[in-house]
Amino acid sequence: MKFFLDTANVSEIKRINELGLVDGVTTNPTIISKEGRDFKEVITEICGLITGPVSAEVIGLDTESMVKEARGIAKWADNVVVKIPMTEDGLRAVNQLSKEGIKTNVTLVFTVAQGLMAAKAGADYVSPFVGRLDDIATDSLALIKNLKQVLTQYNYQTEIIAASIRSLKHVEDVAELGSDIATIPGSLFPKLWSHPLTEAGIQSFLKDWEVFKQ
Ligand code: E4P
Numbered sequence: 779m780k781f782f783l784d785t786a787n788v789s790e791i792k793r794i795n796e797l798g799l800v801d802g803v804t805t806n807p808t809i810i811s812k813e814g815r816d817f818k819e820v821i822t823e824i825c826g827l828i829t830g831p832v833s834a835e836v837i838g839l840d841t842e843s844m845v846k847e848a849r850g851i852a853k854w855a856d857n858v859v860v861k862i863p864m865t866e867d868g869l870r871a872v873n874q875l876s877k878e879g880i881k882t883n884v885t886l887v888f889t890v891a892q893g894l895m896a897a898k899a900g901a902d903y904v905s906p907f908v909g910r911l912d913d914i915a916t917d918s919l920a921l922i923k924n925l926k927q928v929l930t931q932y933n934y935q936t937e938i939i940a941a942s943i944r945s946l947k948h949v950e951d952v953a954e955l956g957s958d959i960a961t962i963p964g965s966l967f968p969k970l971w972s973h974p975l976t977e978a979g980i981q982s983f984l985k986d987w988e989v990f991k992q
Contacts (some may be wrong), residue, residue: 896936937958950969
């Protein structure tokens with residue numbers, strides 16, 4: 779399974795990348811705005827820090843604007859992936875961009891049908907939003923499971939990025955269900971390797987060692 783970092787914070791990316799755990803990075807306009815930095819500058823810096831794909835989202839809503847923005851973003855780095863919203867105009871843009879060899883990640887996917895449309899249009903990645911579906915009391919895990927089954931059944935190469943991940947349980951659940959990738963906020967990532975019993979165990983071993991040495 780691949781892990782992406784769902785952040786544009788360069789310190790977080792550097793810290794977790796040093797552990798060999800970062801296969802890619804995803805951003806969106808909200809994530810970029812939190813850094814208060816120039817869009818192109820921050821994406822270019824992240825693309826230089828990691829070798830994997832780095833998603834940068836378009837703002838335009840019509841196909842022509844999306845394609846124009848995407849062509850510009852694609853020139854920023856070899857490992858940049860253009861994030862396109864799941865709309866009719868977005869699908870048209872994805873279809874055009876895939877013919878030009880520009881990699882895309884279709885975002886804001888909430889149903890199997892939307893994921894299937896994105897794959898068929900030529901998306902390299904599709905991002906179903908787990909947390910936002912949970913927020914409206916809808917079975918987000920069924921979406922991951924069923925979308926994975928459908929894309930595998932028809933041999934699509936499109937990879938599923940489980941997005942809008944809010945908890946350790948989400949990561950474990952989407953891993954069990956075969957999501958190709960989970961994109962995880964920087965603040966949540968340390969919870970993947972931490973456990974209070976691990977910390978308590980280290981402290982008790984050290985305490986016993988001190989007593990033994992006396
Ligand atoms: C990543 O691709 C998504 O934009 C992100 O995971 C959305 O997360 P949120 O629903 O917590 O804002």
